[in-house]
Amino acid sequence: MRDPNAIDFWRGFALVTIFINHIPGNTFERYTFSQYGISDAAELFVFLAGWSIGIATRGRDGVPEPPGKSVVRLLARTVEVYRAQLTVMLLALAIIAGAALLLDNPLILEWHNAGGFFADPIQSVCGMALLTYQLGFFNILPLYVLLIGVAPVFVLVGRVSLVAALVLSGGLYAASLVFEWNLPSWPGEGDWFFDPLCWQVLLVLGFVLQRWNLRSDVLRRWSRRLFPAGIAIVVAGIVLSVAEIRPDPMLVPSPRLLFTFEKTYLTPARLVHFLGVLLAFAPLYALLAPRLGHIVGYLTQLGRNSLAVFSMGSILSLIGQLVRFQTGGGLLIDMLVAGTGVIGLGFTAWFVEWRTRNRSPRPRP
Amino acid sequence: MAYPQQVSEAAPVSPAARAGRAARPRLSLILSLLLAGPVQAEQVADPGAGEPGLSQECRVPGAQLYAAAQLGAVKAALAENRPLKLLAIGGSAAPGASASYPAKLEAALERALPKVDVVIDHRGLPGEVASGAAERLRTMVVEAEPDLVIWQVGTHDAIARVDAEAFEGALTEAVAWIRSHGIDVVLVDPIYTASMAADVDYNRIVEAVRTVATQQQVPLVRRYEALHYLSSRSDRGEGHMLGRQFRLNDLGLRCMAEHVALTIVTSLARTEAPPEPKPDPAAPPLTGPQGAPG
Numbered sequence: 001m002r003d004p005n006a007i008d009f010w011r012g013f014a015l016v017t018i019f020i021n022h023i024p025g026n027t028f029e030r031y032t033f034s035q036y037g038i039s040d041a042a043e044l045f046v047f048l049a050g051w052s053i054g055i056a057t058r059g060r061d062g063v064p065e066p067p068g069k070s071v072v073r074l075l076a077r078t079v080e081v082y083r084a085q086l087t088v089m090l091l092a093l094a095i096i097a098g099a100a101l102l103l104d105n106p107l108i109l110e111w112h113n114a115g116g117f118f119a120d121p122i123q124s125v126c127g128m129a130l131l132t133y134q135l136g137f138f139n140i141l142p143l144y145v146l147l148i149g150v151a152p153v154f155v156l157v158g159r160v161s162l163v164a165a166l167v168l169s170g171g172l173y174a175a176s177l178v179f180e181w182n183l184p185s186w187p188g189e190g191d192w193f194f195d196p197l198c199w200q201v202l203l204v205l206g207f208v209l210q211r212w213n214l215r216s217d218v219l220r221r222w223s224r225r226l227f228p229a230g231i232a233i234v235v236a237g238i239v240l241s242v243a244e245i246r247p248d249p250m251l252v253p254s255p256r257l258l259f260t261f262e263k264t265y266l267t268p269a270r271l272v273h274f275l276g277v278l279l280a281f282a283p284l285y286a287l288l289a290p291r292l293g294h295i296v297g298y299l300t301q302l303g304r305n306s307l308a309v310f311s312m313g314s315i316l317s318l319i320g321q322l323v324r325f326q327t328g329g330g331l332l333i334d335m336l337v338a339g340t341g342v343i344g345l346g347f348t349a350w351f352v353e354w355r356t357r358n359r360s361p362r363p364r365p
Numbered sequence: 366m367a368y369p370q371q372v373s374e375a376a377p378v379s380p381a382a383r384a385g386r387a388a389r390p391r392l393s394l395i396l397s398l399l400l401a402g403p404v405q406a407e408q409v410a411d412p413g414a415g416e417p418g419l420s421q422e423c424r425v426p427g428a429q430l431y432a433a434a435q436l437g438a439v440k441a442a443l444a445e446n447r448p449l450k451l452l453a454i455g456g457s458a459a460p461g462a463s464a465s466y467p468a469k470l471e472a473a474l475e476r477a478l479p480k481v482d483v484v485i486d487h488r489g490l491p492g493e494v495a496s497g498a499a500e501r502l503r504t505m506v507v508e509a510e511p512d513l514v515i516w517q518v519g520t521h522d523a524i525a526r527v528d529a530e531a532f533e534g535a536l537t538e539a540v541a542w543i544r545s546h547g548i549d550v551v552l553v554d555p556i557y558t559a560s561m562a563a564d565v566d567y568n569r570i571v572e573a574v575r576t577v578a579t580q581q582q583v584p585l586v587r588r589y590e591a592l593h594y595l596s597s598r599s600d601r602g603e604g605h606m607l608g609r610q611f612r613l614n615d616l617g618l619r620c621m622a623e624h625v626a627l628t629i630v631t632s633l634a635r636t637e638a639p640p641e642p643k644p645d646p647a648a649p650p651l652t653g654p655q656g657a658p659g
Binding site: 024025029101103104105106107108109110111112113116119120135136137180188189190246248249250256260261262264321324325328329 | 455465486487488489491492493495496500501503504505506507508520521523524525526527528542546555556558559560561566607608610611613614618
């Protein structure tokens with residue numbers, strides 16, 4: 001088990017934020033940082049995934065592991081995430097269908113685009129296996145499967161040259177913005193909610209920055225120097241989001257994705273804002289860690305077990321939405337839902353670590 | 366009305382639209398064709414027996430089915446004799462992919478508007494209008510460049526227990542935005558189902574959709590009322606293995622295309638003909654030879 005560190009802490013922080021944001025309309029939503037900026041917790045989560053790849057693909061001594069080993073390691077992770085996505089989707093559909101039956105309310109079947117599945121299960125089940133059929137709020141894991149799946153390419157290029165990996169990734173990002181490339185949804189029309197061709201740039205950025213950070217002091221020096229710029233960007237983000245100022249996608253010049261704030265394409269404004277958030281808040285962990293003992297312990301434990309916690313968080317937030325819907329919401333219900341969720345996420349992380357600790361060579365029951 | 370030109374300035378023009386604009390003829394013929402059909406339908410309308418033109422199982426009196434309003438952009442598209450591009454948002458396909466809502470809507474509209482090619486882009490829009498979905502809608506509209514957005518709205522906000530006022534504000538803003546770009550909107554309110562009938566919040570969301578439609582002067586398909594009517598009428602007949610509410614829901618999905626089509630056609634009949642299109646001084650070359658396909 002790793003000791004508490006900044007990466008796991010921020011990952012845990014992102015996980016709790018995503019959980020709260022996935023119960024729309026709840027009281028605590030307005031206290032998450034996602035409401036006060038252009039980018040949100042999804043950016044943080046993907047960036048930290050890239051950073052973690054940087055850590056995972058080298059040994060304790062800092063020497064990169066053999067390339068083959070990195071590729072297999074990432075492949076194994078891809079399989080894990082894919083399995084998690086299938087499990088979570090099946091459970092989500094069952095919860096939606098079960099709630100509709102129990103409450104005798106077909107309205108619930110329409111939740112998060114699930115209606116498409118129940119109306120057309122033959123195509124949808126294929127789409128589910130292909131990751132092209134996604135439920136609303138259940139679209140980060142498909143992105144994650146793809147990103148970890150293609151990560152070996154960038155890791156291998158990065159072994160030769162980190163700049164080359166960044167150029168390759170940035171080129172794909174820029175081209176996807178200009179030509180509006182995205183993967184299609186199926187069945188049904190439309191595209192992926194998180195465009196992997198754009199979002200990969202954040203993963204690669206995390207990976208490359210981790211390596212540079214390790215290699216020399218230049219990055220740290222510059223991030224200290226750019227700290228005021230980070231603060232300025234964060235303030236600008238707060239002003240823009242509170243005043244609800246954003247460009248009209250119909251009026252911006254072409255290619256429009258260079259100018260809009262669209263989450264699907266991780267547009268440049270979101271990327272710049274995220275980097276600003278990074279500059280402004282990265283130093284915070286060192287200040288917080290000694291003062292927030294238990295909270296740091298809790299969040300880093302979530303961060304260490306991010307896949308299980310994220311999966312459980314998706315399910316818990318769906319249940320939370322149903323509870324809010326059926327009871328009519330209100331502060332008390334919201335406190336109950338959020339409180340149960342936060343404890344549930346903590347239990348999930350604890351349970352995964354307990355199971356790993358107790359895994360013995362004895363045959364399992 | 367110069368909005369097709371406005372749209373073309375802001376967004377790339379599809380080849381089909383360009384082709385349509387290049388050939389801008391036979392206005393009177395099309396208009397007379399257009400006006401003849403729907404007006405006739407209206408004359409025979411008998412509020413007691415339900416709208417004719419609807420299939421037996423979907424028959425609902427007009428007053429309980431729709432509120433008509435002007436559809437200037439659709440009318441202009443028809444006048445220009447180009448394919449009618451619709452963006453249908455929400456509304457899952459009814460059982461069986463071939464008989465799905467967008468396919469049925471396309472068929473119903475092409476029946477009602479002969480010689481018009483209807484092209485439908487159907488998208489799901491999960492999430493709440495009051496938080497985020499309205500933004501994604503903008504993206505969809507920019508990508509699809511439709512003449513008309515048919516927006517089934519309110520269900521997600523109702524489920525998320527969004528405050529009706531916040532919902533109404535966000536919906537007003539979104540509808541006004543679409544219309545400001547010369548695109549028509551038809552709103553479709555949420556379904557009726559017995560377990561929600563007494564739910565105050567739910568009814569306030571349905572009410573909010575109605576208010577926005579009235580204030581923004583866009584046609585409204587009153588799905589809630591229509592299904593309520595059908596539920597009172599359809600006690601007999603075969604059951605549904607999942608219960609009565611599910612049977613009603615299936616019926617609602619089957620009928621939605623017909624109900625939307627009738628609302629559009631009726632609204633078109635009440636829309637004044639667009640003025641003779643005059644060349645836009647800002648962008649004459651676009652509609653000229655350069656605009657021709659090839």
